[in-house]
Amino acid sequence: MTDFDRRAVLRSLTALGVTGVTASLFAGTAEAAAPSPLDLKFTVEEQFRPFDLIAPKFVQVDTRARPGTLVKTGVRPKAPYGTVTVEVPEESAFVVAGLAGDEVSVLGTYDAAAGQAGIEITTPAGTTVVKTAPAALRAPFGFAVVVNENAVTVLAGTGSGWRPLLTERDRVRALIDLRDPAVLGKLGYAYGSRGPARLGRVRAGYFGQAGVRDPHVVQYADGRPYIRDGKLYLTMTNAGLGFFQQAHWAVWTLDLADPSKLEQVAALFFTRDGVVLGDHAGQIVRDDEHDRFILLMSSWGDFAFTGVHVRHTTTRADVLSGVHVLPTARLPLPTTVSSWDPALTKIDGRWHIGFVESPAQQPAFLFHPALAAAPRGADYDHGLTLLGADLSVSQTEGTILQRVGGRWYLFASDGNAREYPVYDLRLRKLGTLNAPYGTNIPHPMLVRIGGRWWLPTFDGTQYAEDVLGYGGHGDFILMRA
Structure with missing residues (x-):
């Protein structure tokens, strides 16, 4: 039937x-x-695009510009994900902005006389202009330089939103590695004018997002959603200005009284292999029994088509607010291939973790859902054994564990069939969710709030793909049953 x-x-x-x-x-x-997820019918109630070059709660500098060819603020980001914006009120300007120290700088430039924007890197070996692009901007306009990992992007704001003029990653990385704490720790936000033109307001701080994706509700160990002061906490991948390495992870709140109010409250970065990365696509679990937060994330921060894996850490720090840079370790999942999209919950005294198995990322991505569990009484990262996997699908990710009507299910998203398969805890497919399926591979993040089922997800709407390439997606979408 x-x-x-x-x-x-x-x-x-x-x-x-x-x-x-x-x-x-x-x-x-x-x-x-009892109620079944197959009986729920979801419709879209909210869809909008979070976009901020500087995350509103994470502004570190807000001042009137001081005169100078390069003004160093001395204010530093903890991770290579920052933005400087400058108001340019005059036509004949040569404006610069970015990160600078005593001997090293990473700057975006705009030369009105030459009609050109550029990216220049200074090291003890000298200054190199790594890329230029024609640009003709009419004053007044906004000038912005964004650093996402080792990608540097120059943007202009002319009254109809920010648009990128040029971006470069590989030639920047050939000269400097901003992921290295020893390098980044000597750089601070900087700006200046190489000429007589005066500048206006200057703002700097942690990069926000060009879109959001991979929503996963922050939860307690037993699966209950984390709600505080009428706000639902969830993690999302903040899309960067470029591919997966340019994204990073953040904690957001959704106002339950007004779901159009989505606010970033924390920025999360991770150290491994001697560098700071923006690993993302994960989950936070509040484990009151051990007074800790469990964080799991996917190693997209340095993705180079040579594999992905799930990482983890625990902390007593309040990772639901502020900026954090945390060390992580590889989670010992029972798989010999790549993995991502972890979903952790303690079910009947056993930690269960859903994840994606991926035997290949090139020449084509192949991936399917899987489920593992630890022995009863063991911690979430000990003795994990595979309970099941759906090898019949090849474009299915976004694993979510959720209880509906007293039974536990694993949900996922099948990009080929354009549907949300519903599995039992042996990974037997029971059916599909009755919910709209948009672009990309939207995750079915079911959560029960006030007796009603909600489903926050995302789509594949890109930002400035002609300049930045793939990765700057998507819209935030909220469905309700």
Whole structure:
């Protein structure tokens, strides 16, 4: 019987007053008469695009510009994800902005006389202009330089939003590695004018996002959502100005009284192999029993088509606010191939973790959902064994563990079939969610709030793909059942 037929028959039985034990004769067991995810119907209620060159709560500099060819603020980001914006009120300007220290600088430039924007890197070996692009900007305008990992992007704001003029990563990395704490620790936000033109307001701080994706509700160990002061906490990948390495991870709140109010409250970065990275696509679990936060994330921060894996750490620090740079370790999942999109919950005394297995990322990505569990009484990272995997699919990710009607399920997103498969805890497919399926591979983040099911997700809407390439997506989408 198809999912549609099952829903139709159950509605008919309910209309006839056939419920409880009588309905169980149709479903096979009394438990089957309980609410099922297959009976939910979701519709889109909110869709909008979070976009901030500087995350609003993470502004570090806000001042009127001082005169000078290069003004060093002395204010530093903890990770190579920062932005400087400058108001340019005059036409004949030569403006610079970015990061600078005593001997090293990473700057974006705009030369009005030459009609050109550029990116220049200074090291003890000298100054190199790594890239230029034609640009003709009419004053007044905004000038911005964004650093995402080792990618440097120059943007202009002319009244209709920010648009990128040029970006470069590989030639920047050939001269400097901003992920190295020894390098980044000597650089601070800087700006200046090489000429008589005066500058206006200067702002600098942690980069926000060109879009968001991979929403995962912050939860307690037993799966309950983390809600404080009427706000739901969730993590999302903040899309950077470019590919996966340019993104980073953040904690957001969703105002339950007004779901259009989405606010970033924390920025999370991670150290491994001697560098600071923006690993993302993960989950935070509040484990009150051990007074800790468990963080799991995917190693997209240095992705180079040579594999991905799930990493983890625990901390007593309040990672739901502020800026954090945390060391991580590889999670010992029971797989010999790549993995990402972890989903952790303690079910009946055993830690269960859903994840994606990926046997290949080139010449094409191949990936499918899997589920593992630790022995009863063991910690989440000990003795994990595989419970099941769906090898019949090849473009399925976004694993989510959730309880509906007293039963636990694993949800995922199948990009080929354009549907959300629903599995039991042996990875047997039970059906699909009745929910709109947009572009990209949106994750089915089910969460029950106030007796109603919500589903925050995302789509594949890009930002300035013609200049930045793939990776600057997507819109935030909120569905409700």
